[in-house]
Amino acid sequence: MTFRYNNVYINEVSTVTGPYEAKGPLSKYFDKSYDDLYFGMNTWEQAESKLIEESVDILLTKIKRTKFDIDLLISGDLLNQIVASNYASSSLGMPYFGIYSACATSVEGLIIGANMIEAKQIKNCICSTSSHNNAAEKQFRYPTEYGGPKPKTATFTSTGGASAYLDSKKAGVRIESATVGITTDIGFKDVYHMGAAMAPAAASTIYRHLRDTKREPGYYDLIITGDLGVIGKEILKEYIKTEYGVKLKNYDDAACMIYDLKKQPVYSGASGPACAPLVTYSYILKKMKNGELDRVLLVATGALMSQTTVNTKLSIPSIAHAISLEAIE
Amino acid sequence: MDKNKYKELVSRKTPKENVLYNAMIAFFVGGIMGMIGQFLIDIYTFFFHISTSEAAVFMIITLIFLGCLLTCLGFFDKWVHFARCGLIVPITGFAHSMMSAALEYRKEGLVTGIGANMLKLAGTVIIYGVLSAYIFGTLRLLMLGA
Numbered sequence: 421m422t423f424r425y426n427n428v429y430i431n432e433v434s435t436v437t438g439p440y441e442a443k444g445p446l447s448k449y450f451d452k453s454y455d456d457l458y459f460g461m462n463t464w465e466q467a468e469s470k471l472i473e474e475s476v477d478i479l480l481t482k483i484k485r486t487k488f489d490i491d492l493l494i495s496g497d498l499l500n501q502i503v504a505s506n507y508a509s510s511s512l513g514m515p516y517f518g519i520y521s522a523c524a525t526s527v528e529g530l531i532i533g534a535n536m537i538e539a540k541q542i543k544n545c546i547c548s549t550s551s552h553n554n555a556a557e558k559q560f561r562y563p564t565e566y567g568g569p570k571p572k573t574a575t576f577t578s579t580g581g582a583s584a585y586l587d588s589k590k591a592g593v594r595i596e597s598a599t600v601g602i603t604t605d606i607g608f609k610d611v612y613h614m615g616a617a618m619a620p621a622a623a624s625t626i627y628r629h630l631r632d633t634k635r636e637p638g639y640y641d642l643i644i645t646g647d648l649g650v651i652g653k654e655i656l657k658e659y660i661k662t663e664y665g666v667k668l669k670n671y672d673d674a675a676c677m678i679y680d681l682k683k684q685p686v687y688s689g690a691s692g693p694a695c696a697p698l699v700t701y702s703y704i705l706k707k708m709k710n711g712e713l714d715r716v717l718l719v720a721t722g723a724l725m726s727q728t729t730v731n732t733k734l735s736i737p738s739i740a741h742a743i744s745l746e747a748i749e
Numbered sequence: 750m751d752k753n754k755y756k757e758l759v760s761r762k763t764p765k766e767n768v769l770y771n772a773m774i775a776f777f778v779g780g781i782m783g784m785i786g787q788f789l790i791d792i793y794t795f796f797f798h799i800s801t802s803e804a805a806v807f808m809i810i811t812l813i814f815l816g817c818l819l820t821c822l823g824f825f826d827k828w829v830h831f832a833r834c835g836l837i838v839p840i841t842g843f844a845h846s847m848m849s850a851a852l853e854y855r856k857e858g859l860v861t862g863i864g865a866n867m868l869k870l871a872g873t874v875i876i877y878g879v880l881s882a883y884i885f886g887t888l889r890l891l892m893l894g895a
Contacts, residue, residue: 565820565852573763616759620755651763655758655762658758659755663750
């Protein structure tokens with residue numbers, strides 16, 4: 421399913437990050453970074469919630485609006501029952517949709533918001549996403565102070581909150597079209613190799629987007645996937661070529677951009693729902709506004725397993741949603 | 750693409766773990782841990798005039814205490830990450846796993862947090878440690894007699 425939009429724009433964006441992202445190569449593009457992972461809160465879960473709140477606050481200041489001007493807040497994160505978003509929405513006090521697509525949440529939010537604005541059901545909305553390294557470690561892996569070794573294929577959950585303000589007013593970056601992903605399950609089971617689990621979903625969505633819009637990969641100045649990592653990126657390139665006959669051009673992965681892969685101990689790159697929007701809303705959007713990039717396809721990828729399904733040896737289903745962004749002349 | 754063909758593609762693209770290098774580090778750090786243990790036993794027997802088996806108990810307590818303390822001070826996870834089985838297999842790994850879980854779940858309460866989760870990682874070691882002790886104890890009894 422591919423939607424086309426005539427009149428939806430990402431007017432403004434905001435990003436808040438933790439200390440690891442602030443030490444990465446994109447640090448100067450973020451609105452705010454903390455050097456402590458608690459952000460002045462008591463628990464990891466509250467800290468993650470604070471990331472969303474803070475990013476929405478920064479966004480409201482940037483667009484000079486109050487919460488009463490916002491028709492809808494769409495937010496999601498990785499925690500059980502998406503509590504980070506739930507608690508943030510409770511203190512933000514806006515009409516709220518909580519969504520979950522693991523690390524593809526950001527683009528799912530943009531698609532829902534864009535569709536409602538295009539249909540004139542709402543005038544504007546804010547789409548938020550967050551992830552927190554320690555909150556995710558605690559929930560999906562080991563206690564944060566436990567130093568058990570991980571394989572090279574593992575990824576490092578990014579810490580950050582990212583929000584985007586969508587409106588029909590022509591400003592910022594245009595949302596041109598979007599493709600809703602199909603959940604794919606190729607029978608892959610290794611949770612320490614998320615890139616390999618998610619690559620088939622990304623390939624399927626990119627292929628269907630290009631087919632529906634009758635475009636070549638070269639049409640886009642940049643096709644960027646969410647969090648496949650260094651190894652997942654290579655797997656996608658080969659998989660999409662053999663399976664769909666698509667030769668990717670101008671392709672990169674957000675997981676390989678946010679950290680300094682040589683110096684920071686992040687294994688094969690970043691992950692988490694915040695990874696794709698942190699890179700897109702800071703670095704990529706800046707380049708689009710400067711005129712360095714005109715057309716960008718953002719493909720956020722998510723692995724849809726839980727700790728229980730992993731323990732019961734079920735394979736990992738994954739999904740990817742794509743959204744096409746265009747610079748305004 | 751079917752499951753096995755995809756698996757083959759993934760393993761072709763995945764870099765190999767440096768098993769030999771990891772094993773060497775674990776071997777040397779584990780060896781140093783053994784030396785420290787023996788050193789502690791010698792000190793305790795020399796200064797406190799106790800038997801070697803009693804000194805061994807004090808040595809274990811000392812190492813557990815150090816494992817817990819360094820975990821709480823926040824840098825033992827980095828050592829474990831580097832030394833891998835060199836620090837996980839000795840008693841320090843057991844202490845580290847219990848203390849890291851206790852720290853993590855402290856904020857969820859004394860009963861529902863620490864009580865319920867402290868043995869999250871170490872519980873497996875205890876359960877299967879006791880079980881294998883029973884099995885090998887029984888085998889020993891059957892083969893060697895009482």
